Amino acid sequence: MVSRKQKRYETSVKNPFAIFLKDLIEEIKKFDAELNVEPKDCIARINRDIRFSKDKTPYNLHYTAFISGKGNKDKSIPGLYLRFGVEEIDIMAGCYGVSDTQLFNMRNAIKSDTQKFKDLYSNDKLVSKFGSIQGEEHKRIPKEFQETFEAEPLIAKKQFYVVAMRETELLTSNHLVKELMEYWHTAKPLNDFLTEAIKK
Template identity: 55%
Template sequence: MQYFTEDFSAFFKELAKNNHKEWFHANKKRYESSVKKPFTTFIGDMIQEIQKYDANLQIEPKDCILRINRDIRFSKDKSPYNLHFTAFISRGGRKDKSFPGIFLRFSPEMVGIMGGCFGPSKEQLEKIRKTLDKDPSGLRRLIENKDFVQKFGEIRGETMKRIPKEWKVACEKEPLIANKQFYFVGEEAPGLITSKTLIGVLMEYWTIMRPINEYLTKAIQ
């Protein structure tokens, strides 16, 4: 099924040159028809596909889709709108990024596909580290899988600047224990947005990230 027309990318390209409220309000109907409505339909169908394999995913598109408005409170760039459209499909949705899931970002430049733990709490982070310390090879086997390496490369995330004494030996065995985040990023060309194979391709990514997401989910619970 084709969810989007070429006007999805065209809208954001024009918004990049006219990132102000006057232009956006003048193009509000276009935004609704070319961006928001088809994206909501797409996310709804994506959720249904994932639910075939994960019955615990009980969420609606409105709980996953992030607003197009930027948070400019602490930014020097006061442009009011994002130049991409995003959603975080997980048990926690967009409001709780500690739950592993699939994060999607559509823009004229690319389709970003991300997974893992973006914002674990201190307690969850401690649980992940203890899990890694107990079985250092468990996660390592998953992230060294050839399909994962091909699609996502490696685990990313901010790391501890100073490693506490109690974690130094463990970090030598498994450097990922020093991470404060555990996420990974894949990318597809923007032409995928208007492709009829959109959900099929993204479900391939979801299938590959699933074992890592499940490992992290089990660790934080």
């Protein structure tokens, strides 16, 4: 039997989010015919992983989705990551959970065309929408990338992603999908560069 709380959650959060996500995915497909995911493939579980956390609160107070070729199953694939919270909206693009092989390939791509990479992340529109490239960094750089590091220090990063934060009022506006598509288009050149790199 469905509890009152669960019914409220499904009516007020889960179902509206899935409907919104379907609309956004359909809009993205107009520009990316290879995208073949459904909302259920992209939405992350609301349950928190509390195994190693002092905070035993069972549920997240935000709802998230990762729109890419493999959805939420593989966050290394560049795409658009959305996190709708009670205080702000986070919009992210790029690569996060990359493997060692993928990281090596991305660094090789940066080494092969450092100027192209620099032009992508320093693009005025990208900087205006997202700011700078984020991600943890290695303190030691492999020998084959040390020379490139002198010209492009970002090659030391272990992830390559960008983040924008918006006000929650956007969630109830009539132009939510339109505005998120602007972020998607802005991030697409960087996402394409990283996608090609990890495929090699």
